[in-house]
Amino acid sequence: MAGNGSKVAKRSLNACTRCRRQKIKCSGAQPCDGCNKRKLTCIFDDRDQKILVTRGDRVDPISLSPEYLEDKSPDTKDLQDASDIARSSPPEQEVSHVHHELEDPASGLTNPLSTGPPAFMSAENGRTFYLGTSSNWSFTRRVLSLTHEHIYQEALPTGALLFDGAAYDLGWDGLRTPDRPDVPTVPTFDHAIYLINSVKFRCGQLYHLFDDNEFMDNLHDFYSQPNPNATAGLWYIHFLLILAFGKGFVQHKVQSNRPAGAEFFVKALQLLPDVSVLHQEPIESTEILCCIALYLQALDCRSSAHNYIGQAMRMAMAEGMHTQMPIEHLGENMVQRCRKIWWTVYILDREMTSLMGLPQSLSDDHVNTLLPAFPGSTHRTATIGIHIKLSRIIAEINSTVYAIDGRLNRKFLVCTKSALASIAALADELRNAFPLHLDRSISGVSRTSAYLHLLYHQCIVLATRPLLFCFLKIRFESPENCSDALNTSRNVRNLIQMCMDSSQQIINILHSLQTEGLLETFLPFDLESVFVSTVILLMGPAIDARWTYPAWLEKAYAIFEEIMETGNLIAKFRRSELQLLDELLGCFPQDHPRCLSAPVSFPNNILNASNVALASSFPPSAHALNHDMLSDAGVSIDDECSFTPGLTAAQIMAVADSIESIDTEWMSNTMIEHSIW
Secondary structure (H helix, E strand, O other), X not given: OOOOOOOOEEEEOOOEHHHHHHOOOOOOOOOOHHHHHHOOOOOEOHHHOOOEEEOOOOOOHHHOOHHHHHHHHHHHXXXXXXXXXXXXXXXXXXXXXXXXXXXXXXXXXEOOOOOOOOOEEXXXXXXXXXXXXXXXXXXXXXXXXXXHHHHHOOOOOOOOOOOOOOOOOOOOOOOOOOOOOOOOOOOOHHHHHHHHHHHHHHHXXXXXXXXXXXXXXXXXXXXXXXXXXXXXXXXHHHHHHHHHHHHHHHOOOOOOXXXXXXXXXXXXXXXXXXXXXXXXXXXXXXXXXXXXXXXHHHOOOHHHXXXXXXXXXXXXXHOOOOOOOOHHHHOHHHHHHHHHHHHHHHHHHHHHHHHHOOOOOOOHHHOOOOOOOOOOOHHHHHHHHHHHHHHHHHHHXXXXXXXXXXXXXXXXXXXXXXXXXXXXHHHHXXXXXXXXXXXXXXXXOOHHHHHHHHHHHHHHHHHHHHHHHHHHHHHHHOOOOHHHHHHHOHHHHHHHHHHHHHHHHHHHHHHHHHHHOOOOOOXXXXXXXXXXXXXXXXXXXXXXXXXXXXXXXXHHHHHHHXXXXXXXXXXXXXXXXXXXXXXXXXXXXXXXXXXXXXXXXXXXXXXXXXXXXXXXXXOOOOOOOOOOHHHOOOOOOOHHHHOOOOOOHHHHHHHHHOOOHHHHXXXXXXXHHOOOO
């Protein structure tokens, strides 16, 4: 009886051979509903009858009223914990093999982004690159390759694609002994102060790159010398790196393919001693390694950046910075500085590892250091705390949703559910502690709050986009059945819609930053955000016409345009990749794949090509803009989630809690039926 949780309902006394093989529910009729619908022969094996029972009917969280969700939102985590405990202890009446069927490791259903043979792609120069599982760069390559191969029946040409470290030329062969011992001309004292302050504004709230008191004392000593260039030592290397960042932040309209501040950065690397020498001054050396890693990340030298932050991580651990260092023995100043260093290394390591699509190298079980204290500024401590939580969610998604042989059945969706629960636990805290005020009715947009919200929405996209990739494959394999298959499971559709909504939120935040003149054009994180979200919004219409958002795409392209105008060469390549994806998806749907008469590729000389107007570079989608899918009746997430407020903790948990075994069975059935793998 509906609503009576003390009773259980029988499913069927037997299952047909097809349903048992595919591990999906069977109606028990002969022929069963599934076989009858597909006009297949339905065969029962009378020798192996089993009684299958399920739990009593549940209240669907999606159908709960908004008032109920609002009342319960403060206790969402407690409800989730109780729910997890309840589901981990099934009723005695439930036959054990039912649970076993859902967890069967023999199932061939897998996350295509993290299973099977590892994926690689070769650049035009012959160098081969590994396509990491959770990497944004790899995800776009996979989508481009899948689409190009479906349309043209040939592999995607890679001659003009952007590969690691190919955007800029530092003008250095990597040797520590330069052919010409040039020393870059340091700026005047007041100019240096200006550059240093720009680094503090752009990075100081999120990362610790230098100790302010010690660094500024050394700066005054340096400029008090008769000849400021005649110096050596770690501080001078550190100083050059900060100048490189400062130039990157303030120098615009770069015309060449050499990045701003490159002369200071290269000289710093040429003077950098061996790691055995760096260990003699580990605290400042770790700060230096963080600076190098972050600057390289800004140049899209992701592998090199990941290696340098890995060195910083090991050096910090060797000094015990990951532990509760005793203040009584080491002193307050040193311990506080080490805490700032450690959490900067920790955050950068997790984010850069995710951007590489690689496994995390350190377990949180081994980290027990405290947060640093900022006298008179509790907001900075809160910023670091939220940043750490977001970094941990990223690591959780990488190690579960993108785990090797991640399954697109119960295990995969349960991992997605768990990741969304972690995100939901942070939603209201982030909104209350770091409000955005995108409407600017109270104040301007906070750069720090914007960054944290961007990272938060990227977590949602990271956790849910494998489903989007799967349905793009379904669309290519069975275009006539994709919409019906997608609409069969409202909960899976809602997960994809959540991915779409977060992509819109990312563009909305970046647009507000652009309006305030706060768009970051040197550090890679704003560019990464708009790149990730635009890929998702381009994929949407190819799967379902209701996921068409031309207005948001126009905003995204305008953001690309502004970043490009500052001379950011990476943005030019990224936008061209999106243009190619837009053109390829515009060729679909079609009855038959086209023969490849001329491969689709980028302009031959993209870096020198004149910028084409946005309207002509990015033709509008052929589909009309429809209302948000989640505004359908009976769904608690309405169209407001596509705009400023974003999803609340209760709304995210409603979607997560709605994932039940019926969805995992439907997913299994859909994947096998459409022969995706």
